[in-house]
Amino acid sequence: xxxxxxxxxxxxNIKGFNILYFPKFTKWFVLLKESFPIFISGLSVILxxxxxxxxxxxxxxxxxxxxxxxxxKLSEFWYFLPLGISASFYPTLIELKKSSIAKYKxxxxxLHIVLFMISIFMAFIVQIFGNWIVEFLYGVDYSxxxxxxxxYIWSAIFVFLGVAGGNYYIIENxxxxxxxxxxxxxxxxxxxxxxxxxSNGILGAAAATLVSQIVSAxxxxxxxKELHELLFFQLECFVFWxxxxxxxxxxxxFKSN
Numbered sequence: 230x231x232x233x234x235x236x237x238x239x240x241x242n243i244k245g246f247n248i249l250y251f252p253k254f255t256k257w258f259v260l261l262k263e264s265f266p267i268f269i270s271g272l273s274v275i276l277x278x279x280x281x282x283x284x285x286x287x288x289x290x291x292x293x294x295x296x297x298x299x300x301x302k303l304s305e306f307w308y309f310l311p312l313g314i315s316a317s318f319y320p321t322l323i324e325l326k327k328s329s330i331a332k333y334k335x336x337x338x339x340l341h342i343v344l345f346m347i348s349i350f351m352a353f354i355v356q357i358f359g360n361w362i363v364e365f366l367y368g369v370d371y372s373x374x375x376x377x378x379x380x381y382i383w384s385a386i387f388v389f390l391g392v393a394g395g396n397y398y399i400i401e402n403x404x405x406x407x408x409x410x411x412x413x414x415x416x417x418x419x420x421x422x423x424x425x426x427x428s429n430g431i432l433g434a435a436a437a438t439l440v441s442q443i444v445s446a447x448x449x450x451x452x453x454k455e456l457h458e459l460l461f462f463q464l465e466c467f468v469f470w471x472x473x474x475x476x477x478x479x480x481x482x483f484k485s486n
Contacts, residue, residue, distance in 0.1 A: 276415060278305075286420045289430060297431040299367055300377035302432060304385060307351060311344050311392035319396055337397065338462050344389040345466035353384040373431070379433035387439075387446040390463050394446070397459050406449060406456060413447030436484045 282301070286294045318340045325333035355362070359382070360375030367374065391410075398407050418441035425433030450460035465471070 242354055254465075265378065280415065280419060281422055281438055284419070284426060285434055288426045289331040294432050296371060296374045297377055297434060299363060300372055300431075300435065302368075302379050303362065303378055304355075304381045307385065308388060308392075310347060311389040314344060314347075315340065315392050315396055320394055322400060329379060334458075338465055340396070341390060341393045341462045343467050344393050345386065348386040348389040352382050355379055370377070377431050377435045380432060383441045384442045387442040390447045390466070391442075394450075394459050397462075403455065408465060410445045410449040413449060416442045417444050424445040 235393055247341035248425055259470060274463035276300075282298060284295050285297050318336065323382075359379040360372060363371055363378055380414055395407070398404055418437055421437035421440055422434055425437050427433075429436070447460065447463055450463065
């Protein structure tokens with residue numbers, strides 16, 4: 230709740246509104262109208278992040294929730310990284326949107342690639358050391374959580390891409406799609422949990438979260454023409470042989486600034 234209150238304040242600032250004093254009621258109305266999808270999306274995300282644990286408790290019992298929550302906490306611990314990096318890019322993106330569309334798109338692409346690379350690195354580290362990390366922190370009794378951790382961490386890739394895309398939705402005034410993608414992801418997660426938890430246990434819940442994150446992050450941009458530019462930014466991240474040149478150019482431009 231606090232995080233989404235901060236997002237609301239941040240949104241006020243980037244739209245040029247003083248949250249302590251609005252001379253006209255119409256400005257309040259405009260702000261609420263534009264930010265309403267983001268607010269509802271925030272509530273959907275809160276439910277989205279907890280629904281799997283509620284369903285595990287209902288279908289498997291509290292002990293399974295304990296194993297699963299360990300993996301979730303370890304995976305989500307790193308989510309502050311994309312938020313901080315994405316926020317640091319925002320002022321630059323705003324200025325480039327006004328001055329140079331080509332540089333604006335290039336910077337957006339660089340943001341996606343940077344976050345994608347960080348998430349890929351994290352995912353591979355967890356594949357190697359995930360079980361050891363869990364057993365070191367929680368003991369061998371929680372070894373099952375290590376297997377969940379190794380699946381769940383792949384969701385970070387699409388969470389990171391989603392955070393990078395968050396700037397795009399706001400700058401391009403496409404906030405309604407934020408709500409749509411959150412609701413689609415929520416319902417996809419619920420459906421897959423009902424199918425996979427009974428047959429695959431908490432590993433099925435982790436897989437359901439991964440698939441729903443993929444759908445939320447990439448299917449919505451695929452289905453709507455207005456978001457194809459964002460989809461291109463995401464797909465370009467998977468062209469790994471271009472990473473070196475893009476990061477090299479990004480480094481020298483950042484250094485020169």
